[in-house]
Amino acid sequence: MKIEQIHDSILKTGICRYGDRKYRLFLCTSPFFPGTGDCADDPKTREDRLINCYCIWFEDLITTGRISAGGGYYEHLPDAIRVAESSGGFEGWIN
Secondary structure (H helix, E strand, C coil), rough: EEEEHCHHHEEEEEEEEECCCEEEEEEEEEECCCCCCCCCHHHHHHCCCCCCCEEEECCCCCCEEEEEEEEEEEEEEEHHHHHHHHHCCEEEEEE
16 A cells, blocks of 8 residues: 555554664544454454554555554554553654
């Protein structure tokens, strides 16, 4: 996925480091909260939901401008910020 595809939903951008490489972390809004799909889970956890929530995306280490990994979906902004800031290599927010 290209960063342009999530540009309108970006709330905050952070910088992370892996060795001598820097890459960006994006904290975004999302209207979709994916469920686990596991029939053993309760319906709220199992089923996809159309709710306003937050997600984290990581820029690719090698190809600038591309997303290489997701950091999960969160119902509450403070939870998403806490997880983003505790991500390995997180250095700080740039906006």
